[in-house]
Amino acid sequence: MERGMRKPTVEDYGRRLMRVVNTIWQDPTASYSIEQLAGIAHFSPFHFHRIYREMMGETVNATQLRMRLLYASRQLAQANDIPLIRIAQRAGYQSSAAFVRSFAAAHGMPPGAYRRQRLSHIHSQINQELGMYNVEFRKLDTPIHLAASRHHGSYLKIGEAFARLQLSKTALPVDPQQVRWFAQYHDDPQSVAEAELRSDACVEIKAGGDLPDELARTQIPAGRYGVIEHRGPYSELQQAYHWLFGVWLPQSGEQPANVPVIEQYLNLPHNTPPKDLRTEIWVALTA
Structure with missing residues (x-):
């Protein structure tokens, strides 16, 4: 019975974890408790983190952080008139300092320098060469x-x-x-x-x-x-x-x-x- 149940169990776990992934993707800036996310997937809060990490290859927090920084980097690259604090807030950060630390750790430079680099690159695209x-x-x-x-x-x-x-x-x-x-x-x-x-x-x-x-x-x-x-x-x-x-x-x-x-x-x-x-x-x- 154990071998016969293995594949359906994996598929069932996958469907339940996808509810969590979909929730995070719909609004990566929202804050969720372990109990909330475990409830969405119908897992025990005691084991939810371990199941998610082993099946997804990263923690829930890491998934959410990636999504927040992805949206932030897109806004920084496309607009020069949005204050950094507003981008930080849209990305779910309560302070610009926390946003700057997370962004710099992921991108190798603070968001202000990243924005200047990206906008400079965009302006130079008209002179792009084949090489x-x-x-x-x-x-x-x-x-x-x-x-x-x-x-x-x-x-x-x-x-x-x-x-x-x-x-x-x-x-x-x-x-x-x-x-x-x-x-x-x-x-x-x-x-x-x-x-x-x-x-x-x-x-x-x-x-x-x-x-x-x-x-x-x-x-x-x-x-x-x-x-x-x-x-x-x-x-x-x-x-x-x-x-x-x-x-x-x-x-x-x-x-x-x-x-x-x-x-x-x-x-x-x-x-x-x-x-x-x-x-x-x-x-x-x-x-």
Whole structure:
């Protein structure tokens, strides 16, 4: 009976923890007690933290902190007229000092310096040259098979879909020696309403094997790809997209193929500071 109950128990735990993840993503600035979060997942408050940490790979506090700093870094990069104290409050901090300490620990510089650096970079984009990123041409002879968790809405909230994948990973036909994480982005966030954006959080799987009902099977097609690597917070990825599609592609002589934009995550945010995150962006090219 114990072996027969194991898979349903893992799936049940996963569904219950997803209620907590969804709650945090809906409002990462809110404060929750252990009793509240444990109640959402219907776990004992005595054991909830241990279960969450072991299944999600980080503590609840770490998840919430990442979400708060993600939103804060996006506001700092996009607007110069919002006072730091207001951004700190929107991110759920009671004091600007606490916000500055947390932000500097994650990004390697205080928020004021980060804002100046990002705005300076934006202003210099009109003078970007082709050498800003190194484009690597790759050829896939066979497709990469993926299990996908569909996400609708802001691309910055695709972490909810990745959380579902993380909780289902033990039930997936993955290669435990080489787990690779991807995302497919189907729409341009500059031209499609945020609520209508479609994306897929993905993990590489073996060609065969069953998937849980809530996941779909998809693939990265065989073919040619132009690939660049961006280093830094996910909130800064837009600059890489601007360069790839606005600077390099029009001058490259290449034509994009009818395949969604792909991101591959070479490291993960639960154990990597935002400034050290490595993200590849793949654009499919015609033969």
